[in-house]
Amino acid sequence: MKGADKMAYTIKALAELVGISTRTLRYYDQINLLKPATTNDANYRLYDRKQVQRLHEIMTYRSLSFTLEEIKQLLKKPPTERDNDLKQQLAKLEQQQNELALTIKAVQQQLAINQGVDKMTDQEQFEIFKQQKIADNEAQFGAEIRTKYSKEEIDQTNQQYANLTAAQFHDMQVTENNLISLLKQATTQHNVTTEQAQKIYQLHRHWLSYTWPTYSAEAHRGLVELYLADQRFTNYYDQQAGNGATQILHDSIVQFTQN
Numbered sequence: 001m002k003g004a005d006k007m008a009y010t011i012k013a014l015a016e017l018v019g020i021s022t023r024t025l026r027y028y029d030q031i032n033l034l035k036p037a038t039t040n041d042a043n044y045r046l047y048d049r050k051q052v053q054r055l056h057e058i059m060t061y062r063s064l065s066f067t068l069e070e071i072k073q074l075l076k077k078p079p080t081e082r083d084n085d086l087k088q089q090l091a092k093l094e095q096q097q098n099e100l101a102l103t104i105k106a107v108q109q110q111l112a113i114n115q116g117v118d119k120m121t122d123q124e125q126f127e128i129f130k131q132q133k134i135a136d137n138e139a140q141f142g143a144e145i146r147t148k149y150s151k152e153e154i155d156q157t158n159q160q161y162a163n164l165t166a167a168q169f170h171d172m173q174v175t176e177n178n179l180i181s182l183l184k185q186a187t188t189q190h191n192v193t194t195e196q197a198q199k200i201y202q203l204h205r206h207w208l209s210y211t212w213p214t215y216s217a218e219a220h221r222g223l224v225e226l227y228l229a230d231q232r233f234t235n236y237y238d239q240q241a242g243n244g245a246t247q248i249l250h251d252s253i254v255q256f257t258q259n
Contacts, residue, residue, distance in 0.1 A: 008037065008046040018055060033072055034058060057082075064089050099142055102135035126166055134158050144230050148222050161211045172210040179203040180240050183249060187242035197252035204253060217257035224250040 015022045028034035029045065034055055036045035047055075054075070061071045074082060109128040138158075145154060164172065182200055186192045192200075205220065212219075227233040227246050237246040 007049045007052075009048075009052065011036070011045045011047070014047045014052065014055070017052070018059065020059070028055075028058070028068075031068065031072075033068060033075075060086070095142060095146060099135075099138045102131075102138050106132045106135040123166075126169075127162075130162050130164065130169075134161060140232065141230075144226060144233075148226055149219070156213045157211045160213055164210060168210060172207060175203055175207045175210075179207060179249075180237075183237065183241035183245040186248050187244050192248055192252065197248075197255055200249060200252040201256040204249065220253055221257050224253045 009017065011022050011025050015025055025034065025045075029036060034051060037048040037051055038046050040046055057075065058071055061074060062068075066074065074085065077085070109131060113125065113128060142154075149157075179200065182196065182203065186196055186200070204224075205215065208220070208223075209215065227237070228250050234246045237249055238244070
């Protein structure tokens with residue numbers, strides 16, 4: 001053997017070890033993605049521990065839907081940068097896992113409603129309704145919200161929403177309806193008065209208090225910045241209160257949360 005060590009694998013042995021075809025390994029060699037460590041006297045490819053580790057890394061990236069060309073570029077990065085890339089991918093997978101778990105729970109709960117709604121108390125139906133709302137919100141806006149807030153903050157918000165009583169939930173809905181009404185009024189005017197802007201700020205802050213464990217002006221501003229940056233959030237207010245409603249909401253909150 002030409003420099004092979006005790007850990008050398010033939011191409012067939014490596015393919016069986018990791019569960020891929022020898023044809024794939026030959027192709028990886030051809031495109032310089034995974035070269036063998038050496039060859040033996042019969043010109044058979046031999047792979048050592050370093051190549052095995054590199055192959056595992058390649059397969060990890062493939063499972064994340066990276067192309068072979070993208071993987072080649074990724075593997076040129078220093079190990080610390082590759083670790084950071086993988087951490088980002090892991091965070092995305094964990095978010096998807098959370099969203100999927102909530103969706104599964106919502107489907108299970110809906111089946112329970114369909115099969116036994118007459119046997120459920122109003123409170124049981126209310127609890128299921130809240131869980132469905134959380135799942136819907138995660139599915140629609142989870143990715144964007146997580147760019148602004150930590151997982152801990154979002155989990156606390158979801159938990160506080162889940163703990164709302166029926167009376168608190170009703171009050172929350174009334175608060176939002178009052179906010180929408182005020183925004184409708186404001187969109188029909190050329191100028192929003194300071195008094196109106198302050199009331200808009202107060203109503204939105206009060207609405208947030210039902211789900212936010214703690215309040216900060218900075219977080220409030222960050223949220224309304226997101227409202228403008230993401231068309232789905234903008235549509236939520238503009239479609240209910242008129243074109244420009246989200247901008248008025250944003251400007252009112254910025255005005256009264258400045259240091």
